[in-house]
Amino acid sequence: MHDDKAHPFRRAREDIESAQSIPDTPQTRSPAYKLAFADNDFLCRDELRPVRLQLELLKPELMMSEYGVESTVVLFGGARIPAPANASKARTKTLADLSKYYDEAREFARLMTLKSRHNGHRDDVIVTGGGPGVMEAGNRGAADAGGVSIGLNIVLPHEQAPNEYVTPDLCFNFHYFAIRKMHFLMRAKAIVVFPGGFGTFDELFESLTLIQTGRMERVPVLLFGRTFWEKMVNWEALADAGTIAAEDLDLFRYVETAAEAVEAIETWDGAGQKRNAIPGR
Numbered sequence: 306m307h308d309d310k311a312h313p314f315r316r317a318r319e320d321i322e323s324a325q326s327i328p329d330t331p332q333t334r335s336p337a338y339k340l341a342f343a344d345n346d347f348l349c350r351d352e353l354r355p356v357r358l359q360l361e362l363l364k365p366e367l368m369m370s371e372y373g374v375e376s377t378v379v380l381f382g383g384a385r386i387p388a389p390a391n392a393s394k395a396r397t398k399t400l401a402d403l404s405k406y407y408d409e410a411r412e413f414a415r416l417m418t419l420k421s422r423h424n425g426h427r428d429d430v431i432v433t434g435g436g437p438g439v440m441e442a443g444n445r446g447a448a449d450a451g452g453v454s455i456g457l458n459i460v461l462p463h464e465q466a467p468n469e470y471v472t473p474d475l476c477f478n479f480h481y482f483a484i485r486k487m488h489f490l491m492r493a494k495a496i497v498v499f500p501g502g503f504g505t506f507d508e509l510f511e512s513l514t515l516i517q518t519g520r521m522e523r524v525p526v527l528l529f530g531r532t533f534w535e536k537m538v539n540w541e542a543l544a545d546a547g548t549i550a551a552e553d554l555d556l557f558r559y560v561e562t563a564a565e566a567v568e569a570i571e572t573w574d575g576a577g578q579k580r581n582a583i584p585g586r
Contacts, residue, residue: 382439382499413563414446444470531559
Protein backbone atom coordinates (compact mmCIF):
# COMPACT_ATOMS: atom_id res chain seq x y z
CA MET A 306 0.00 0.00 0.00
CA HIS A 307 1.47 3.34 -1.04
CA ASP A 308 1.68 6.42 1.16
CA ASP A 309 1.89 9.15 -1.43
CA LYS A 310 0.07 11.89 0.48
CA ALA A 311 2.14 14.98 1.00
CA HIS A 312 2.34 16.10 4.63
CA PRO A 313 5.09 17.50 6.86
CA PHE A 314 5.01 14.73 9.46
CA ARG A 315 7.44 11.89 9.83
CA ARG A 316 6.11 8.63 8.42
CA ALA A 317 5.22 5.80 10.78
CA ARG A 318 7.36 3.39 8.75
CA GLU A 319 10.41 5.55 9.36
CA ASP A 320 9.94 5.25 13.10
CA ILE A 321 9.55 1.47 12.85
CA GLU A 322 12.85 1.28 11.00
CA SER A 323 14.56 3.64 13.45
CA ALA A 324 13.31 1.62 16.41
CA GLN A 325 15.12 -1.46 15.07
CA SER A 326 18.52 0.18 15.57
CA ILE A 327 18.12 1.52 19.11
CA PRO A 328 20.49 0.44 21.91
CA ASP A 329 19.64 -2.88 23.57
CA THR A 330 18.78 -2.04 27.18
CA PRO A 331 16.29 -3.36 29.77
CA GLN A 332 14.11 -0.38 28.92
CA THR A 333 14.07 -0.92 25.15
CA ARG A 334 13.48 -4.67 25.57
CA SER A 335 10.32 -4.05 27.58
CA PRO A 336 7.01 -4.56 25.74
CA ALA A 337 5.94 -1.18 27.06
CA TYR A 338 8.54 0.54 24.87
CA LYS A 339 7.30 -0.93 21.57
CA LEU A 340 5.45 1.36 19.19
CA ALA A 341 1.78 0.52 19.67
CA PHE A 342 1.08 0.02 15.95
CA ALA A 343 4.14 -2.23 15.57
CA ASP A 344 3.39 -4.37 18.63
CA ASN A 345 1.63 -7.57 17.56
CA ASP A 346 1.03 -8.72 21.12
CA PHE A 347 -0.69 -5.46 21.90
CA LEU A 348 -2.78 -5.50 18.71
CA CYS A 349 -3.98 -9.04 19.52
CA ARG A 350 -5.36 -8.14 22.94
CA ASP A 351 -9.11 -8.70 23.38
CA GLU A 352 -9.57 -4.99 24.08
CA LEU A 353 -8.21 -4.21 20.60
CA ARG A 354 -10.86 -6.25 18.75
CA PRO A 355 -12.67 -3.08 17.51
CA VAL A 356 -9.39 -1.86 16.02
CA ARG A 357 -8.73 -5.22 14.33
CA LEU A 358 -12.24 -5.22 12.88
CA GLN A 359 -11.63 -1.76 11.45
CA LEU A 360 -8.25 -2.71 10.01
CA GLU A 361 -9.65 -5.84 8.38
CA LEU A 362 -12.41 -3.80 6.79
CA LEU A 363 -10.07 -1.04 5.67
CA LYS A 364 -7.08 -2.92 4.22
CA PRO A 365 -8.90 -4.80 1.40
CA GLU A 366 -11.08 -1.75 0.72
CA LEU A 367 -8.07 0.49 0.17
CA MET A 368 -6.16 -2.08 -1.87
CA MET A 369 -9.11 -2.88 -4.15
CA SER A 370 -9.78 0.82 -4.66
CA GLU A 371 -6.11 1.46 -5.48
CA TYR A 372 -6.15 -1.46 -7.92
CA GLY A 373 -9.19 0.06 -9.62
CA VAL A 374 -11.84 -2.58 -8.88
CA GLU A 375 -15.20 -0.91 -9.47
CA SER A 376 -17.68 -3.78 -9.25
CA THR A 377 -17.67 -7.52 -8.70
CA VAL A 378 -19.58 -10.67 -9.56
CA VAL A 379 -19.68 -12.89 -6.48
CA LEU A 380 -19.19 -16.60 -6.90
CA PHE A 381 -20.08 -18.81 -3.91
CA GLY A 382 -19.76 -22.59 -3.90
CA GLY A 383 -18.41 -25.69 -2.23
CA ALA A 384 -14.73 -26.23 -1.55
CA ARG A 385 -15.18 -30.01 -1.80
CA ILE A 386 -16.58 -30.12 -5.33
CA PRO A 387 -13.82 -31.62 -7.49
CA ALA A 388 -12.80 -30.88 -11.03
CA PRO A 389 -14.28 -33.51 -13.37
CA ALA A 390 -10.81 -35.00 -13.87
CA ASN A 391 -10.72 -35.77 -10.14
CA ALA A 392 -14.34 -36.86 -9.77
CA SER A 393 -13.36 -40.51 -9.32
CA LYS A 394 -11.57 -39.54 -6.10
CA ALA A 395 -14.62 -37.83 -4.58
CA ARG A 396 -15.69 -39.15 -1.20
CA THR A 397 -19.32 -39.59 -2.32
CA LYS A 398 -21.15 -40.25 -5.57
CA THR A 399 -23.06 -37.02 -5.10
CA LEU A 400 -19.85 -35.02 -4.99
CA ALA A 401 -18.65 -36.81 -8.10
CA ASP A 402 -21.89 -35.92 -9.86
CA LEU A 403 -21.59 -32.30 -8.75
CA SER A 404 -18.17 -32.04 -10.40
CA LYS A 405 -19.91 -30.76 -13.54
CA TYR A 406 -20.41 -27.48 -11.71
CA TYR A 407 -16.66 -26.99 -11.50
CA ASP A 408 -16.64 -26.65 -15.29
CA GLU A 409 -19.75 -24.46 -15.27
CA ALA A 410 -18.20 -22.14 -12.66
CA ARG A 411 -14.99 -21.94 -14.67
CA GLU A 412 -16.85 -21.18 -17.90
CA PHE A 413 -19.14 -18.63 -16.21
CA ALA A 414 -16.12 -16.78 -14.78
CA ARG A 415 -14.40 -16.88 -18.17
CA LEU A 416 -17.42 -15.41 -19.96
CA MET A 417 -17.95 -12.66 -17.39
CA THR A 418 -14.26 -11.77 -17.43
CA LEU A 419 -14.27 -11.51 -21.22
CA LYS A 420 -17.16 -9.07 -20.90
CA SER A 421 -15.13 -6.92 -18.50
CA ARG A 422 -12.34 -6.27 -21.02
CA HIS A 423 -13.91 -3.00 -22.16
CA ASN A 424 -12.72 -1.16 -19.05
CA GLY A 425 -9.52 -3.02 -18.36
CA HIS A 426 -11.00 -5.76 -16.18
CA ARG A 427 -12.04 -3.34 -13.44
CA ASP A 428 -15.80 -3.91 -13.66
CA ASP A 429 -17.62 -7.23 -12.99
CA VAL A 430 -14.48 -8.71 -11.46
CA ILE A 431 -14.97 -12.29 -10.26
CA VAL A 432 -14.60 -12.67 -6.51
CA THR A 433 -14.48 -16.02 -4.73
CA GLY A 434 -13.47 -17.34 -1.34
CA GLY A 435 -10.04 -18.02 -2.82
CA GLY A 436 -9.94 -21.70 -1.87
CA PRO A 437 -10.36 -25.01 -3.74
CA GLY A 438 -13.37 -26.53 -5.49
CA VAL A 439 -15.86 -24.14 -7.05
CA MET A 440 -13.81 -21.19 -5.78
CA GLU A 441 -10.74 -22.40 -7.67
CA ALA A 442 -12.88 -22.87 -10.77
CA GLY A 443 -14.04 -19.25 -10.63
CA ASN A 444 -10.55 -17.82 -10.30
CA ARG A 445 -9.31 -20.22 -12.96
CA GLY A 446 -11.96 -19.12 -15.44
CA ALA A 447 -10.97 -15.48 -14.97
CA ALA A 448 -7.35 -16.43 -15.62
CA ASP A 449 -8.42 -18.36 -18.74
CA ALA A 450 -9.83 -15.08 -20.08
CA GLY A 451 -6.65 -13.18 -19.30
CA GLY A 452 -8.31 -11.13 -16.59
CA VAL A 453 -8.00 -10.60 -12.88
CA SER A 454 -9.97 -12.06 -9.98
CA ILE A 455 -10.23 -11.60 -6.25
CA GLY A 456 -9.79 -14.23 -3.54
CA LEU A 457 -11.10 -13.64 -0.02
CA ASN A 458 -9.48 -16.37 2.04
CA ILE A 459 -10.01 -16.94 5.74
CA VAL A 460 -7.75 -18.57 8.34
CA LEU A 461 -9.21 -21.94 9.33
CA PRO A 462 -8.13 -24.52 11.92
CA HIS A 463 -7.19 -26.93 9.14
CA GLU A 464 -4.70 -26.10 6.43
CA GLN A 465 -5.92 -23.52 3.96
CA ALA A 466 -4.04 -21.79 1.16
CA PRO A 467 -5.15 -19.62 -1.76
CA ASN A 468 -5.64 -21.40 -5.04
CA GLU A 469 -3.03 -20.62 -7.66
CA TYR A 470 -5.39 -18.71 -9.97
CA VAL A 471 -6.19 -15.74 -7.71
CA THR A 472 -4.56 -12.50 -8.85
CA PRO A 473 -1.76 -12.08 -6.27
CA ASP A 474 -2.40 -8.37 -5.66
CA LEU A 475 -6.08 -9.16 -4.99
CA CYS A 476 -5.54 -12.15 -2.70
CA PHE A 477 -6.65 -11.31 0.84
CA ASN A 478 -6.76 -13.19 4.12
CA PHE A 479 -9.28 -12.69 6.91
CA HIS A 480 -9.72 -13.47 10.58
CA TYR A 481 -13.36 -12.33 10.87
CA PHE A 482 -16.05 -14.08 8.84
CA ALA A 483 -18.35 -11.05 9.18
CA ILE A 484 -15.87 -8.62 7.63
CA ARG A 485 -15.07 -11.11 4.87
CA LYS A 486 -18.77 -11.36 3.98
CA MET A 487 -19.04 -7.58 3.87
CA HIS A 488 -16.26 -7.47 1.30
CA PHE A 489 -18.01 -10.12 -0.78
CA LEU A 490 -21.05 -7.87 -1.12
CA MET A 491 -19.78 -4.28 -0.96
CA ARG A 492 -19.18 -4.09 -4.73
CA ALA A 493 -21.49 -6.90 -5.87
CA LYS A 494 -23.47 -6.51 -9.10
CA ALA A 495 -24.56 -10.15 -9.10
CA ILE A 496 -24.39 -13.16 -6.78
CA VAL A 497 -23.98 -16.61 -8.27
CA VAL A 498 -24.25 -19.62 -5.97
CA PHE A 499 -23.18 -23.17 -6.76
CA PRO A 500 -23.88 -26.25 -4.64
CA GLY A 501 -21.97 -26.27 -1.39
CA GLY A 502 -22.06 -26.84 2.35
CA PHE A 503 -22.52 -24.81 5.51
CA GLY A 504 -20.37 -21.91 4.32
CA THR A 505 -22.17 -21.62 1.00
CA PHE A 506 -25.58 -21.76 2.68
CA ASP A 507 -24.49 -19.12 5.19
CA GLU A 508 -23.35 -16.80 2.41
CA LEU A 509 -26.50 -17.36 0.36
CA PHE A 510 -28.95 -16.78 3.20
CA GLU A 511 -27.17 -13.69 4.48
CA SER A 512 -27.26 -12.23 0.96
CA LEU A 513 -30.96 -13.02 0.58
CA THR A 514 -31.70 -11.56 4.02
CA LEU A 515 -29.92 -8.30 3.21
CA ILE A 516 -31.88 -7.96 -0.05
CA GLN A 517 -35.18 -9.05 1.51
CA THR A 518 -34.89 -6.49 4.31
CA GLY A 519 -33.78 -3.66 2.05
CA ARG A 520 -30.33 -3.47 3.59
CA MET A 521 -28.80 -4.14 0.19
CA GLU A 522 -29.85 -3.15 -3.31
CA ARG A 523 -31.53 -5.85 -5.31
CA VAL A 524 -29.08 -7.65 -7.59
CA PRO A 525 -29.37 -10.89 -9.56
CA VAL A 526 -29.10 -13.94 -7.29
CA LEU A 527 -28.63 -17.09 -9.36
CA LEU A 528 -28.63 -20.63 -7.99
CA PHE A 529 -26.86 -23.20 -10.14
CA GLY A 530 -28.54 -26.60 -10.06
CA ARG A 531 -32.25 -26.54 -9.36
CA THR A 532 -32.30 -30.23 -8.43
CA PHE A 533 -29.69 -29.71 -5.72
CA TRP A 534 -31.29 -26.64 -4.18
CA GLU A 535 -34.85 -27.95 -4.17
CA LYS A 536 -33.65 -31.14 -2.51
CA MET A 537 -31.71 -29.25 0.16
CA VAL A 538 -34.16 -26.42 0.87
CA ASN A 539 -37.94 -26.64 0.87
CA TRP A 540 -38.52 -23.09 -0.25
CA GLU A 541 -42.22 -23.65 -0.82
CA ALA A 542 -42.69 -24.88 2.75
CA LEU A 543 -41.19 -21.63 4.06
CA ALA A 544 -43.67 -19.60 2.04
CA ASP A 545 -46.58 -21.86 2.94
CA ALA A 546 -45.70 -21.55 6.63
CA GLY A 547 -45.69 -17.78 6.31
CA THR A 548 -42.15 -17.45 7.64
CA ILE A 549 -41.25 -15.76 4.37
CA ALA A 550 -43.52 -14.00 1.90
CA ALA A 551 -44.46 -15.67 -1.36
CA GLU A 552 -42.76 -12.86 -3.27
CA ASP A 553 -39.49 -13.62 -1.48
CA LEU A 554 -39.23 -16.66 -3.70
CA ASP A 555 -38.65 -14.26 -6.59
CA LEU A 556 -35.44 -12.91 -5.06
CA PHE A 557 -33.49 -15.66 -6.78
CA ARG A 558 -33.57 -17.65 -9.98
CA TYR A 559 -32.34 -21.10 -10.98
CA VAL A 560 -29.85 -21.61 -13.79
CA GLU A 561 -28.09 -24.70 -15.10
CA THR A 562 -25.35 -23.47 -17.42
CA ALA A 563 -22.82 -20.69 -17.61
CA ALA A 564 -24.42 -19.23 -20.72
CA GLU A 565 -27.82 -19.20 -19.04
CA ALA A 566 -26.36 -17.41 -16.02
CA VAL A 567 -24.74 -14.72 -18.16
CA GLU A 568 -28.02 -14.16 -20.01
CA ALA A 569 -29.93 -13.94 -16.72
CA ILE A 570 -27.59 -11.21 -15.47
CA GLU A 571 -27.81 -9.31 -18.74
CA THR A 572 -31.62 -9.41 -18.79
CA TRP A 573 -32.23 -8.80 -15.09
CA ASP A 574 -34.68 -5.91 -14.87
CA GLY A 575 -33.50 -4.51 -11.55
CA ALA A 576 -36.86 -4.89 -9.87
CA GLY A 577 -36.73 -8.61 -9.47
CA GLN A 578 -37.17 -11.45 -11.90
CA LYS A 579 -39.46 -14.43 -11.64
CA ARG A 580 -37.84 -17.75 -11.04
CA ASN A 581 -38.11 -20.52 -13.53
CA ALA A 582 -41.73 -21.60 -13.58
CA ILE A 583 -42.73 -23.94 -10.77
CA PRO A 584 -45.73 -26.22 -11.35
CA GLY A 585 -48.69 -25.09 -9.28
CA ARG A 586 -47.46 -21.52 -8.81
